[in-house]
Amino acid sequence: MSIKGRLFDWFNTIFLTIVGCLMVFPLLHVLAKSFSSSKAINAGLVKLIPVDWTFINYKVILADTSIWRAFLVSVIITVGGTAINLIMTASLAYPLSRPEYSIRKVILIFILITMIFQAPLIPNYLVIKNLHMLNTLWVLVIPSAISAYNLFIMRSFFVALPAELVDSARIDGASELRTMWSVILPLSKPVMATMGLFYAVSHWNSYSTALYFINNRALYPLQLRLREIVLSNDLGQAGSLLEGVNEVSPAGVQMAVIVVSVLPIIIVYPFLQKYFIKGMLVGSIKT
Amino acid sequence: MMSGQAPTANQTSMKTSRPLGRRRSNFRKYKALYFITIPGILYFIIFKYLPLMGSVMAFQNYNIFKGFTGSPWVGLDQFKRMFTYTEFLRILENTVLIGLYDILFAFPVPIILALLLNEMRKVLYKRILQTVVYLPHFLSWVIIGGIMIGILSPTTGIVNQVLNVFGIKSIYFLGEDSYIRSILVGTGIWKDSGWGTIVYLAALASVNPELYEAARMDGANRWRQTLSITIPAILPTITIMFLLHIGNFLDFGFERVFVFVNSLNEHNGDILDTYIYRVGLIDQQYSYTTAIGLFKSLVGLMLIMIGNTLSKKASGEGLY
Numbered sequence: 001m002s003i004k005g006r007l008f009d010w011f012n013t014i015f016l017t018i019v020g021c022l023m024v025f026p027l028l029h030v031l032a033k034s035f036s037s038s039k040a041i042n043a044g045l046v047k048l049i050p051v052d053w054t055f056i057n058y059k060v061i062l063a064d065t066s067i068w069r070a071f072l073v074s075v076i077i078t079v080g081g082t083a084i085n086l087i088m089t090a091s092l093a094y095p096l097s098r099p100e101y102s103i104r105k106v107i108l109i110f111i112l113i114t115m116i117f118q119a120p121l122i123p124n125y126l127v128i129k130n131l132h133m134l135n136t137l138w139v140l141v142i143p144s145a146i147s148a149y150n151l152f153i154m155r156s157f158f159v160a161l162p163a164e165l166v167d168s169a170r171i172d173g174a175s176e177l178r179t180m181w182s183v184i185l186p187l188s189k190p191v192m193a194t195m196g197l198f199y200a201v202s203h204w205n206s207y208s209t210a211l212y213f214i215n216n217r218a219l220y221p222l223q224l225r226l227r228e229i230v231l232s233n234d235l236g237q238a239g240s241l242l243e244g245v246n247e248v249s250p251a252g253v254q255m256a257v258i259v260v261s262v263l264p265i266i267i268v269y270p271f272l273q274k275y276f277i278k279g280m281l282v283g284s285i286k287t
Numbered sequence: 288m289m290s291g292q293a294p295t296a297n298q299t300s301m302k303t304s305r306p307l308g309r310r311r312s313n314f315r316k317y318k319a320l321y322f323i324t325i326p327g328i329l330y331f332i333i334f335k336y337l338p339l340m341g342s343v344m345a346f347q348n349y350n351i352f353k354g355f356t357g358s359p360w361v362g363l364d365q366f367k368r369m370f371t372y373t374e375f376l377r378i379l380e381n382t383v384l385i386g387l388y389d390i391l392f393a394f395p396v397p398i399i400l401a402l403l404l405n406e407m408r409k410v411l412y413k414r415i416l417q418t419v420v421y422l423p424h425f426l427s428w429v430i431i432g433g434i435m436i437g438i439l440s441p442t443t444g445i446v447n448q449v450l451n452v453f454g455i456k457s458i459y460f461l462g463e464d465s466y467i468r469s470i471l472v473g474t475g476i477w478k479d480s481g482w483g484t485i486v487y488l489a490a491l492a493s494v495n496p497e498l499y500e501a502a503r504m505d506g507a508n509r510w511r512q513t514l515s516i517t518i519p520a521i522l523p524t525i526t527i528m529f530l531l532h533i534g535n536f537l538d539f540g541f542e543r544v545f546v547f548v549n550s551l552n553e554h555n556g557d558i559l560d561t562y563i564y565r566v567g568l569i570d571q572q573y574s575y576t577t578a579i580g581l582f583k584s585l586v587g588l589m590l591i592m593i594g595n596t597l598s599k600k601a602s603g604e605g606l607y
Contacts, residue, residue: 004508005508005509008406008509009408012406012407013407013409013412015403016400016404016407016416017416019400019416019420020415020416020419020420022477023419023422023423023477023481024422026434026438026477027422029437029438029445030433030434030437033437041443042442042443044443044445044448047445088326088327088330089327091323091326091327092326092327092328094320094323095320095321095323095324096324098317098320100313100317100320101324102313103321107324107328110328110331114331114335114336114339116588117339117588118335118584119339119341119342119580120338120342120345120563120576120577120579120580120581120584121563121564121568121576121577121580122344122563122573122576122577122580123337123338123339123340123341123342123577124334124338125568126338126573127333127337127338127341131333142334143334145330145334146327146330146331175319176317176319176320177319177323204427205425205426205427205428206427206542207427207428207429207542208541208542208545212564212568223427223429224429226429226430226433230432230433230436231429231432231433231436231546251437254433254437255433255437257433258430258433258434261427261429261430262426262430265426269425272425273421277485280485280486281485281486281489
């Protein structure tokens with residue numbers, strides 16, 4: 001290879017390494033601060049490695065029941081919401097993949113229209129209000145039960161399955177639902193995993209729905225509680241615990257809460273990466 | 288004669304009744320399929336179509352006690368009101384400017400990153416880098432807001448510490464109007480440009496390797512190959528992504544902006560979505576903000592249609 005080419009390779013490797021570092025360093029910085037003492041943080045000594053190792057920031061969080069309550073709310077809506085998402089999406093996507101479902105073209109256009117025209121916030125608010133969903137956990141789950149985009153991805157997966165599967169199940173005397181449950185769904189694990197992760201991440205990360213529709217602080221999901229802690233500097237219960245304790249700083253506690261809420265994402269990240277890329281490519285090719 | 292006509296009459300009557308009969312028997316045979324779609328269809332009616340119909344309140348002076356039937360109709364007054372408010376015009380300007388900066392600075396980044404990643408020879412290292420650059424995509428805006436506020440903090444933030452080393456005084460980045468737009472666009476680049484490479488990398492992987500071989504035979508270097516083979520090969524993908532981006536031009540995202548905007552920087556940072564939340568949901572100006580929401584959707588639709596027509600004329604590529 002030419003010298004010029006090799007020079008480019010070197011430059012490229014170095015440049016991309018810098019880009020990679022820029023993506024990870026902020027996270028390491030947060031992690032380091034969460035394990036550092038307030039003195040070290042305030043003196044600006046903490047870069048990427050904790051200074052003055054301490055667990056005090058995490059102890060403060062552990063003592064704050066409102067954070068754990070919010071964590072629990074987020075777990076409930078992520079698990080329960082994703083289950084509802086998958087059941088609702090699959091039970092609409094599967095018939096839409098079958099030629100025997102004679103109204104499928106009408107329904108597909110009916111759904112496509114909702115992707116193009118989205119109603120403004122206030123009419124949505126009024127519908128939710130009239131359904132008496134304000135200030136309930138249902139509002140975090142039901143109004144987002146089906147994403148049209150995910151529905152189309154799932155449908156295109158079902159369409160790609162060989163039609164003989166359904167035919168042979170029918171010859172064996174299986175009912176339609178039996179066919180869906182015992183033949184189609186077991187074969188659809190990859191798409192179910194992809195869609196499940198899509199939905200779960202959006203439940204875990206979203207805070208706007210709760211901000212719009214929930215006033216009751218006992219029902220706040222983690223992201224909304226986190227928002228108060230990191231953005232408004234409103235530590236609440238943890239703040240009162242802080243008073244009189246010199247070695248704890250709001251900055252340290254804020255970083256520790258961030259670590260706690262990122263942790264579930266980091267744990268499932270290997271799966272996320274694998275399935276999300278698949279899902280994203282299916283989506284971009286079929287639409 | 289009679290016997291000759293009877294079958295014809297019979298046939299025509301059968302022809303007209305057959306589709307209906309077939310539909311009925313199809314329905315009976317596959318009623319389970321129809322049955323399980325009922326919840327999903329109801330979902331779209333209740334949570335998508337009802338609010339869409341409710342958007343007619345943009346043409347009313349909606350009163351929560353009078354409802355849709357009792358509230359007075361005011362035609363296009365709410366829309367006229369929008370454009371006479373200087374506050375609205377300032378926020379529209381913010382939204383358009385931030386959207387333009389986003390297209391100018393954030394849109395090309397994944398393309399460049401994908402091209403560079405594609406040139407990486409060491410497969411393992413390339414895969415590690417990909418894993419790393421995809422990660423920020425999965426973090427919520429609250430978390431990214433928290434991280435950035437920590438890094439940019441005038442007292443404990445690492446950026447200001449570096450500035451101090453060079454003798455520059457600490458800057459309160461989030462407390463001034465002049466930085467907010469760069470922060471909004473920049474954090475978007477940090478979060479999503481790595482993730483955005485996936486589509487382009489897939490397009491790059493599908494380029495026929497024989498093309499490169501032939502080019503090498505003709506003495507083309509890597510730069511020449513990139514210009515003449517790689518970029519033309521991913522141009523359709525770039526066009527499609529650009530059109531999708533254009534359609535969301537005014538949808539910069541409530542969650543992103545709302546974590547960074549505060550009373551010190553909202554003059555330049557407030558966008559339509561945060562305005563709709565504040566004035567609509569908090570101050571309860573229902574009809575007015577619904578009109579703004581409709582205006583936003585309409586502009587998005589128009590942009591996507593114009594973009595599609597132009598791109599079809601220029602390159603034959605389009606969304607539909």
